[in-house]
Amino acid sequence: MLEVQGLTCFRQNRCLFADLNFVLSEHQICQIEGPNGAGKSTLLRAILGLFRADEGQIIWSGKSTTQQAELFLQQVFFLGHKFAINSDLTPWQNLEFWSALNPTQNDDFASALTKVGLTGLEHIPCHSLSAGQHRRVALARLWLTNTKLWVLDEPFTAIDKSGVQLLQQRFNSHLTSGGMILLTSHQDLSQEFTQLHTIKLTDNTGEII
Amino acid sequence: MNNLSTSKPLSYWSAFKSIFIREIKLAWQKPTQLVQPVVFFLIVVTLFPLGISPAPKTLQMIGPGVIWIAAILAIMLVVERLFRQDFQEGTIEAWLLSTVPMSLLVGAKLLAAWFISCSVLVLITPVLALLMNIETHVIPALMLSLMVGTPILLFVGAIGNALTVGLNQGGVLLSLLVLPLYIPVLIFATSLIEAATLNMSYTGQMSILISMLLVSCFFAPVAIAAALKNTVN
Numbered sequence: 001m002l003e004v005q006g007l008t009c010f011r012q013n014r015c016l017f018a019d020l021n022f023v024l025s026e027h028q029i030c031q032i033e034g035p036n037g038a039g040k041s042t043l044l045r046a047i048l049g050l051f052r053a054d055e056g057q058i059i060w061s062g063k064s065t066t067q068q069a070e071l072f073l074q075q076v077f078f079l080g081h082k083f084a085i086n087s088d089l090t091p092w093q094n095l096e097f098w099s100a101l102n103p104t105q106n107d108d109f110a111s112a113l114t115k116v117g118l119t120g121l122e123h124i125p126c127h128s129l130s131a132g133q134h135r136r137v138a139l140a141r142l143w144l145t146n147t148k149l150w151v152l153d154e155p156f157t158a159i160d161k162s163g164v165q166l167l168q169q170r171f172n173s174h175l176t177s178g179g180m181i182l183l184t185s186h187q188d189l190s191q192e193f194t195q196l197h198t199i200k201l202t203d204n205t206g207e208i209i
Numbered sequence: 210m211n212n213l214s215t216s217k218p219l220s221y222w223s224a225f226k227s228i229f230i231r232e233i234k235l236a237w238q239k240p241t242q243l244v245q246p247v248v249f250f251l252i253v254v255t256l257f258p259l260g261i262s263p264a265p266k267t268l269q270m271i272g273p274g275v276i277w278i279a280a281i282l283a284i285m286l287v288v289e290r291l292f293r294q295d296f297q298e299g300t301i302e303a304w305l306l307s308t309v310p311m312s313l314l315v316g317a318k319l320l321a322a323w324f325i326s327c328s329v330l331v332l333i334t335p336v337l338a339l340l341m342n343i344e345t346h347v348i349p350a351l352m353l354s355l356m357v358g359t360p361i362l363l364f365v366g367a368i369g370n371a372l373t374v375g376l377n378q379g380g381v382l383l384s385l386l387v388l389p390l391y392i393p394v395l396i397f398a399t400s401l402i403e404a405a406t407l408n409m410s411y412t413g414q415m416s417i418l419i420s421m422l423l424v425s426c427f428f429a430p431v432a433i434a435a436a437l438k439n440t441v442n
Contacts, residue, residue: 082299100227101307
C-alpha cells in the first residue's frame, strides 16, 4: 500500500500542491489530472524520490520510503516523460540493458516486443523508428517488469488507438494480479476500471474525487 | 497472468558488466565520438612544431609539456559530453531508480570511457614523442605518467560534467570548474618526466600520481552519483 502524507512541493517559489494526502492500495488505479504545469509530473517524481518534496512523506507498506529506499525501488516501475531509451541502440539492446538493472519476471524480449507490435524491428537502431514506435519500446517493459507499483507519466502520448486499448488491457491484468498503478494522463481511460480514483491538481491544492 | 512474487535475481556484477558492454557498443556504433579526441590530440601536438619552431632542441624541451596539455584538452572533449545523452534520454533517472548502487553504475561507465577514449591517447603517445624529438629513454616515463594521469583527469572531469549536465550553457562552467583541478596532476606529471629526462628516479612523483588516482577512483563515483541525483532533481 502506498500512502502519501501531507506532500507539499514548490517549484521556483510557486506552490504546486500543498498538504496532499491520498492512499493507493492493491488492485487500485489512480489517475492524476490537471492542466499543463499543475505539477503532475512533479508529484510522480516526488513520490519516487527523484524530486525533493518540501514537506510530507511517502509511506510504502507501513514504512517511510526514505528509510527503505532499496526495498521500495525494487517494487516500482517508472516510465517518465523521458523514457530512457537510447536512440543509438536497438529495441532489443535497450530491453537487454534495462533488464540487467531492474527486476523482471523473465527475459523474453521477443514476446514483449511482439506484444507492442515491433516484430521485425527488434534489431534496427531506435533513432530510425517513429515517435510512437520509440515509445512502444519503452512500453514493452510493462510486459517484462515484475514490480507491484507502476508509476506512469503520460503513457499514452504518441500511441495509436489500438495501442491505448492494448495498454489498458495490460493495466487491467496487472491490477487483477494485485498491482497498483499511478498515472497522469490528459485523456480519460476508455476501459472500465472498477477501482479508478482521480486526483485533480488545480491551483495550489490537490482535490481527490 | 504474471506472478508478482518471482523475479530473476539481480546481481551487481552483471549490472556492472552490462553498463560496461553498453558503453563499448555505443562507442562502436558512433565511431566519430571515439575518433574525435584522438584526432584532436594528434592535431594539437603536430601544430606546435609549426607554430613555435621545428628546431630539435626546442621540441625536445617543450615536447612532454605539449603532449600533456594536448591530452588534457582532448580529455575535456570526452568529459564534456560524458553524461549528456544519458541525461537527455532519461537513462540517468532510470539508473537512480535502479536498486543497483548508482556509484557502481557510474564506475562502470567511467571505466569504459577510459578504455574507449583515453587508452588510445596513451598508445599513440610514442609516435608523438618521436615527432617531438623526445629521447627514447623518456618515452616509457611519459607513457606511464599518462597511463596514471588520464584516469584522474577523466574522473575529476566527470564530477564537473555531472554537476553541469542539466544546465543550458554547462560547457563554459565545466572548464572553469575542472581545469584548475587539473593543475596538480599536470605539475607532478611534468616533474616526473623531467626527472626521467635527467636519468633520475621518479618514484616519488609516481607515488603521488598513483595516490591521486586511488583517491579519485574511490571518491569520484560517489561524488558523481550525488551530483547526478542533484541534477535530476
